[in-house]
Amino acid sequence: MATVEYKNIAKVFGNVEVMRDISLSIADREFVVLLGPSGCGKTTLLRMTAGLETVTKGDLFIADKRVNDVHPRDRNIAMVFQNYALYPTMKVFDNIGFSLEVAKVPKAEIRKKVEWAAEILNLTPYLDRYPKELSGGQRQRVAMGRAMVREAEVFLFDEPLSNLDAKLRAHMRLEIRQLHNRLGTTTIYVTHDQIEAMTMADKIVLMHAGKIMQIGTPDEVYERPNSKYVADFIGSPSMNFFEGTVEAAGVPRFVAEGVSIDLSPGVGAKAGQKVILGVRPNDLGISDAGGIKGEVVLCETTGADMQVHARVGAFETVAVVPRGERRAPGSPVSLSVQPDKVHLFDAATEQRIG
Numbered sequence: 534m535a536t537v538e539y540k541n542i543a544k545v546f547g548n549v550e551v552m553r554d555i556s557l558s559i560a561d562r563e564f565v566v567l568l569g570p571s572g573c574g575k576t577t578l579l580r581m582t583a584g585l586e587t588v589t590k591g592d593l594f595i596a597d598k599r600v601n602d603v604h605p606r607d608r609n610i611a612m613v614f615q616n617y618a619l620y621p622t623m624k625v626f627d628n629i630g631f632s633l634e635v636a637k638v639p640k641a642e643i644r645k646k647v648e649w650a651a652e653i654l655n656l657t658p659y660l661d662r663y664p665k666e667l668s669g670g671q672r673q674r675v676a677m678g679r680a681m682v683r684e685a686e687v688f689l690f691d692e693p694l695s696n697l698d699a700k701l702r703a704h705m706r707l708e709i710r711q712l713h714n715r716l717g718t719t720t721i722y723v724t725h726d727q728i729e730a731m732t733m734a735d736k737i738v739l740m741h742a743g744k745i746m747q748i749g750t751p752d753e754v755y756e757r758p759n760s761k762y763v764a765d766f767i768g769s770p771s772m773n774f775f776e777g778t779v780e781a782a783g784v785p786r787f788v789a790e791g792v793s794i795d796l797s798p799g800v801g802a803k804a805g806q807k808v809i810l811g812v813r814p815n816d817l818g819i820s821d822a823g824g825i826k827g828e829v830v831l832c833e834t835t836g837a838d839m840q841v842h843a844r845v846g847a848f849e850t851v852a853v854v855p856r857g858e859r860r861a862p863g864s865p866v867s868l869s870v871q872p873d874k875v876h877l878f879d880a881a882t883e884q885r886i887g
């Protein structure tokens with residue numbers, strides 16, 4: 534097992550710089566998720582870690598050893614891809630054991646390791662089958678088995694669940710996380726799915742346009758997003774945003790067209806400062822009186838909850854409330870928010886205030 538360290542990493546393809554000055558430390562046994570929209574550079578960072586892409590600038594360390602120029606084979610990593618990359622003409626047993634066979638490990642030892650991995654992954658009944666005779670989830674487990682038998686120091690996952698249906702994805706999330714709890718292998722996992730990131734990660738690294746926007750535990754990035762970008766990316770439905778000004782006579786107050794919200798007394802904003810105020814849909818309560826006045830646009834039920842879409846002044850908002858709160862479109866509604874549930878960002882820099 535090992536640490537992974539990125540120091541001022543940059544990546545240029547041709548003359549296009551897709552990544553600049555990435556620095557990140559991953560602790561031994563940590564499960565880190567690289568999260569971000571398509572094109573943000575997460576796969577490129579993973580492929581550089583694997584040695585499948587060169588590092589243009591900076592230093593990459595695995596287990597305290599600089600590996601920029603080390604061949605992928607000698608990095609002691611195992612990678613699990615989105616498309617599993619199984620060999621179609623080999624049975625499950627041989628797929629899992631193939632790398633050991635190439636390394637000329639004695640047959641008895643290969644058998645022992647493959648059976649050990651199959652047992653943990655619930656693949657024992659399938660060792661004699663070909664990949665095409667397996668379900669998507671089973672194929673995914675075979676791909677993980679291949680990584681496990683190599684006793685790699687670091688596991689790299691590149692969107693491993695994106696080809697599975699929603700239910701199986703949820704199940705495999707749990708399995709991968711349990712596997713990590715059991716083996717403790719340092720893991721770097723790439724996804725654009727925030728639910729995967731929130732449920733699996735010890736630490737989320739949120740990327741955008743080749744830069745790291747925030748590093749933190751799932752709770753930290755959810756509860757204290759350091760910028761409007763992060764606040765908007767994490768959470769579903771997305772955070773509500775209101776652009777306005779802070780007024781500070783007595784209790785500080787946020788004011789925008791049709792909106793007035795009390796802020797916590799200690800809030801770091803200055804009087805007159807232009808800000809963006811954010812509230813998570815779950816932190817918006819609705820009632821018939823008091824609070825911020827608005828008009829219901831639409832109510833949608835998601836099963837357990839109801840999403841109330843409302844127009845408030847110049848803003849579209851959504852509140853997630855218990856299912857019984859259905860209201861007709863066009864009816865008046867009042868929205869309330871606790872001052873300590875408010876997120877404030879500077880309007881110009883979009884960075885968190887306080």
Ligand SMILES: Nc1ncnc2c1ncn2[C@@H]1O[C@H](COP(=O)(O)OP(=O)(O)OP(=O)(O)O)[C@@H](O)[C@H]1O
Nearest residue numbers: 546547551569570571572573574575576577578725
């Ligand atoms: N071989 C390449 N040549 C040129 N540009 C590339 C190459 N590979 C990736 N890029 C560019 O680098 C940027 C980062 O790509 P990368 O695949 O790392 O993004 P990603 O966040 O993993 O996205 P996705 O979720 O779509 O895979 C993109 O703008 C992409 O177009």
